[in-house]
Amino acid sequence: MTSPGPAAASPPEPEFFPDLVPELLVTELTASLAFWVGLCGFEVLYDRPGEGFAYLVRGTAHLMLEQVGIGRNWIAAELEQPLGRGINFQVAVPTLAPLLDRLAAADWPLYLAPETKWYQTGATSAGVAQFLVQDPDGYLVRFSSRLGDAARSMT
Numbered sequence: 001m002t003s004p005g006p007a008a009a010s011p012p013e014p015e016f017f018p019d020l021v022p023e024l025l026v027t028e029l030t031a032s033l034a035f036w037v038g039l040c041g042f043e044v045l046y047d048r049p050g051e052g053f054a055y056l057v058r059g060t061a062h063l064m065l066e067q068v069g070i071g072r073n074w075i076a077a078e079l080e081q082p083l084g085r086g087i088n089f090q091v092a093v094p095t096l097a098p099l100l101d102r103l104a105a106a107d108w109p110l111y112l113a114p115e116t117k118w119y120q121t122g123a124t125s126a127g128v129a130q131f132l133v134q135d136p137d138g139y140l141v142r143f144s145s146r147l148g149d150a151a152r153s154m155t
Contacts, residue, residue, distance in 0.1 A: 022089065023064035024139055025073060031136040032065050039102050061091045082138020090142045096129055099143055103133060111140060124149045
C-alpha cells in the first residue's frame with residue numbers, strides 16, 4: 001500500500017482575526033493574487049475558487065479579494081478604474097527592501113517612490129519609511145516600516 005504524499009503546506013493560522021478586514025472587488029483574481037501574494041508577500045489563508053474569493057494574510061494584515069461577476073458581489077455603484085478611489089491601505093512591514101526588490105524585478109511601477117516621513121502624533125512624531133504602489137485594479141497600497149518616535153518640540 002502506498003502512502004499519500006506530504007500534505008500541501010498552508011500558512012499558519014493567524015493569532016487573531018482583526019475586527020475590520022477590507023474586501024476588495026477585483027476584475028481578475030489570478031492577476032490580483034500574483035500581485036498580493038507573488039509580489040507583496042501575502043499568503044492565502046483560505047480560498048473559494050468557485051466563488052472567485054481568497055482570504056489573504058501578511059503578519060497581522062488581513063485582506064479579502066473577490067472577483068466581480070462570480071459569486072455574490074455587493075456593488076453600490078458602477079465600478080470604474082481605478083478602483084478604490086479615495087482610499088489607500090497601509091500595510092506595516094519590518095523593512096521595505098525585499099518588497100521593493102520584488103516589485104523592481106517584476107518591472108512593477110511605484111505610485112510614490114520610497115520616502116522617509118515624520119507624522120505628528122500628539123506630543124511626539126512617528127517616523128516611517130514608506131512607498132505606494134497600485135494593485136492591478138488601481139487600489140493604492142502604502143507599505144510602511146516604522147522608524148521610531150521622536151519628541152516634538154513645543155514652541
